[in-house]
Amino acid sequence: MHIGNDHVSPDFYAWLFPKCDHVAVGMGTSAQNPISNTSTATKARANLKIEGGKVIKVEAHPMPQHPRPIRVRGQVTLVGDTAGYLTHCSGEGIYFAAKSGRLCVEAIVKATKGGENMISEDDLKREYLRK
Ligand SMILES: Cc1cc2nc3c(=O)[nH]c(=O)nc-3n(C[C@H](O)[C@H](O)[C@H](O)COP(=O)(O)OP(=O)(O)OC[C@H]3O[C@@H](n4cnc5c(N)ncnc54)[C@H](O)[C@@H]3O)c2cc1C
Structure with a gap:
């Protein structure tokens, strides 16, 4: 986990989780920070773990941080x-x-x-x- 690193995730954290047969690489960021910058920096840090591998899934989700007005x-x-x-x-x-x-x-x-x-x-x- 990378916490408090401006390059990979200025306002959240980045992670590299070993799974059963793949590696999950990700980072959290806010809408103000371009995700292309942080994903490049995260990939560079994950390089040794993902070298020679292929991307099998790319996904992104907004994190709902405020209670919805109508529930x-x-x-x-x-x-x-x-x-x-x-x-x-x-x-x-x-x-x-x-x-x-x-x-x-x-x-x-x-x-x-x-x-x-x-x-x-x-x-x-x-x-x-x-x-
Ligand atoms: C990268 C990341 C790291 C996180 N780390 C933590 C952590 O360390 N600790 C923590 O407490 N929380 C963490 N969270 C937040 C946590 O994962 C969520 O708050 C929690 O999973 C919410 O549970 P939920 O049941 O409301 O929704 P979800 O877990 O999202 O469950 C919703 C389910 O509905 C299914 N679904 C969606 N649409 C349909 C449909 N049309 N038909 C049938 N099924 C459908 C989805 O596939 C999903 O399985 C993290 C989130 C992310 C993205």
């Missing part, structure tokens, strides 16, 4: 990353994804009263979002 509509609700439950400073989101999923399900179980009631938007807002 419940009708009987549809968002949890985890889709709800924007990611910590801004660290990018941690696994705990909040699991926790929000659990809170949501508990709210549904409570509001349906053992399967007797149909849940409403208000039930989800009152129980899940409030918690």
Whole structure:
């Protein structure tokens, strides 16, 4: 992991994770920094580990760091990353994804009263979002 390095990831961190039959190389950056600069620097640092290999997948994702203004509509609700439950400073989101999923399900179980009631938007807002 490269942390606090201006060339590879000025505002997050870069990584080189050995997987079963490949290597995952990546970096986090903000929209203000051109990803082409940081990816070139990261590739250069990963050079020995990826020499002779081929690129099998390229992907990029925005990290949802702010709670979405609308997280419940009708009987549809968002949890985890889709709800924007990611910590801004660290990018941690696994705990909040699991926790929000659990809170949501508990709210549904409570509001349906053992399967007797149909849940409403208000039930989800009152129980899940409030918690
Ligand atoms: C590089 C990186 C490093 C990270 N490191 C950490 C860390 O160290 N610690 C930490 O806590 N968090 C970390 N996070 C954040 C963490 O991965 C996420 O916050 C967490 O995985 C969110 O869980 P989730 O269930 O909300 O979403 P996801 O884990 O994204 O799960 C959503 C699932 O839905 C599937 N899906 C999408 N569309 C469809 C569809 N149409 N039909 C069916 N399935 C679909 C996807 O394939 C995916 O499996 C990291 C994220 C990244 C990108």
